[in-house]
Amino acid sequence: MTTAQITKENTMRGGVAELADLRRGIAEGPDPAATRRQHAKGKLTARERIGLLLDEGSFSEVEQLRRHRATGFGLEARKPYTDGVITGWGTVEGRTVFVYAHDFRIFGGALGEAHATKIHKIMDMAIAAGAPLVSLNDGAGARIQEGVSALAGYGGIFQRNTKASGVIPQISVMLGPCAGGAAYSPALTDFVFMVRETSQMFITGPDVVKAVTGEEITQNGLGGADVHAETSGVAHFAYDDEETCIAEVRYLLSMLPQNNREAPPATTCDDPADRRCEELLDLVPADGNRPYDMHKVIEELVDDGDYLEIHERWARNIVCALARLDGQVVGIVANQPQSLAGVLDIEASEKAARFVQMCDAFNIPLVTLLDVPGFLPGVDQEHGGIIRHGAKLLYAYCNATVPRVQLILRKAYGGAYIVMDSRSVGADLSFAWPTNEIAVMGAEGAANVVFRRQIADAPDPEAMRRKMVKEYKAELMHPYYAAERGLVDDVIDPADTRDVLIRSLRMLRTKHADLPSRKHGNPPQ
Numbered sequence: 001m002t003t004a005q006i007t008k009e010n011t012m013r014g015g016v017a018e019l020a021d022l023r024r025g026i027a028e029g030p031d032p033a034a035t036r037r038q039h040a041k042g043k044l045t046a047r048e049r050i051g052l053l054l055d056e057g058s059f060s061e062v063e064q065l066r067r068h069r070a071t072g073f074g075l076e077a078r079k080p081y082t083d084g085v086i087t088g089w090g091t092v093e094g095r096t097v098f099v100y101a102h103d104f105r106i107f108g109g110a111l112g113e114a115h116a117t118k119i120h121k122i123m124d125m126a127i128a129a130g131a132p133l134v135s136l137n138d139g140a141g142a143r144i145q146e147g148v149s150a151l152a153g154y155g156g157i158f159q160r161n162t163k164a165s166g167v168i169p170q171i172s173v174m175l176g177p178c179a180g181g182a183a184y185s186p187a188l189t190d191f192v193f194m195v196r197e198t199s200q201m202f203i204t205g206p207d208v209v210k211a212v213t214g215e216e217i218t219q220n221g222l223g224g225a226d227v228h229a230e231t232s233g234v235a236h237f238a239y240d241d242e243e244t245c246i247a248e249v250r251y252l253l254s255m256l257p258q259n260n261r262e263a264p265p266a267t268t269c270d271d272p273a274d275r276r277c278e279e280l281l282d283l284v285p286a287d288g289n290r291p292y293d294m295h296k297v298i299e300e301l302v303d304d305g306d307y308l309e310i311h312e313r314w315a316r317n318i319v320c321a322l323a324r325l326d327g328q329v330v331g332i333v334a335n336q337p338q339s340l341a342g343v344l345d346i347e348a349s350e351k352a353a354r355f356v357q358m359c360d361a362f363n364i365p366l367v368t369l370l371d372v373p374g375f376l377p378g379v380d381q382e383h384g385g386i387i388r389h390g391a392k393l394l395y396a397y398c399n400a401t402v403p404r405v406q407l408i409l410r411k412a413y414g415g416a417y418i419v420m421d422s423r424s425v426g427a428d429l430s431f432a433w434p435t436n437e438i439a440v441m442g443a444e445g446a447a448n449v450v451f452r453r454q455i456a457d458a459p460d461p462e463a464m465r466r467k468m469v470k471e472y473k474a475e476l477m478h479p480y481y482a483a484e485r486g487l488v489d490d491v492i493d494p495a496d497t498r499d500v501l502i503r504s505l506r507m508l509r510t511k512h513a514d515l516p517s518r519k520h521g522n523p524p525q
Contacts, residue, residue: 046105070112169362288411306323344420357400454468
């Protein structure tokens with residue numbers, strides 16, 4: 001529609017009518033056939049996605065009438081409104097959220113100069129307003145016809161992602177392809193959601209991989225939702241359809257503060273704060289070699305058994321989750337004895353470290369549930385850098401200033417005990433169950449080292465070894481050894497755990513801690 005057509009009726013009412021027609025056409029999209037093609041792929045349009053994300057009727061669009069000014073390669077004849085990205089703000093459960101959504105129906109959602117400028121503007125607005133930013137990604141990368149101007153647009157996005165890091169929550173929702181440099185923006189954000197079959201992320205696509213390495217692989221096999229949720233750890237969440245995915249984004253937002261200057265939103269809770277958790281007495285076996293499901297422990301402790309697990313399918317030997325205790329949001333880090341006996345390895349350390357940093361950035365108290373036999377031994381782990389990766393988790397805990405409560409359920413051995421938020425690295429309070437064993441290593445291994453000569457010289461080495469194991473346990477691994485030395489604040493009845501945690505966190509709610517003045521730390525990489 002030309003400017004002359006828009007202003008053909010030189011009256012206010014006529015102009016308003018023309019504007020309404022123009023907006024209606026923009027909302028419908030450039031071509032009904034393009035909308036049908038989008039739906040045929042099992043994908044929603046950008047505006048349908050925004051409608052699912054935000055409260056009904058709350059969306060305010062920014063720069064709807066923006067068009068590119070590029071010429072060449074036929075671009076001067078194609079100047080659709082929005083330039084392939086919809087930007088604006090609305091509310092989720094009444095709280096302000098900023099959003100941008102690629103419109104795949106226009107230039108395949110590819111990023112050009114005007115497109116990028118719109119995204120820059122909405123990111124700046126989100127930072128200035130102190131409200132979360134959600135990107136609904138469904139774009140074909142840089143707009144080739146605009147050359148380096150398009151690439152520079154990505155640089156501006158990356159710079160703002162970094163500026164917003166730890167200031168406002170940033171959530172990337174992958175609803176289509178994301179290749180090349182475009183994949184770095186989601187990687188810089190706090191959370192990445194993906195949809196199976198329709199979303200992919202990779203730096204180089206299958207064709208380039210085949211040309212360079214000779215390997216043949218599909219787009220989903222290379223960078224699909226399950227690959228990134230289970231293998232690479234790039235995606236925090238993966239779902240079968242867009243509706244479920246976007247509903248979970250809303251749920252996550254309900255657990256996060258608006259920015260780093262606010263506390264997470266509290267809710268009223270009907271689950272009694274002093275509810276006794278009798279089930280816990282049977283859930284965790286006293287025998288340290290017997291596995292159990294840490295998820296069941298978490299369900300028993302948190303309000304109404306409800307929690308949101310982060311990175312559920314990656315590094316399963318550790319559980320990271322957001323939940324509520326007495327209506328207050330908490331971050332839970334817990335070893336999972338059902339997977340690799342709950343040991344810490346490279347991936348578990350990275351997963352937990354990032355989660356601890358996120359919680360600390362957004363004022364979410366940390367509860368650490370500890371049942372760890374140590375770090376995973378092995379050549380692959382050592383050569384893969386378990387030392388520096390394990391140090392990431394140590395650094396994250398030591399650097400965290402939010403309230404921190406540690407609970408030792410059973411085993412707590414070696415350096416892994418120290419790393420998992422022990423009192424010595426700054427936990428505000430540490431509690432233990434009567435079955436806890438805190439030691440440098442397990443009794444069997446310790447006895448073999450400490451009493452090596454006595455065992456070797458004994459007439460019956462095996463009997464001597466059993467005797468020394470029993471002696472070591474009695475002297476150094478009884479449940480009250482750490483409490484007697486002030487390393488544990490109290491040994492508690494497991495059934496009282498919920499009450500103890502809630503009372504502790506209630507007391508710590510006004511905690512204030514300052515870090516040394518510095519530009520920033522230099523965490524292990």
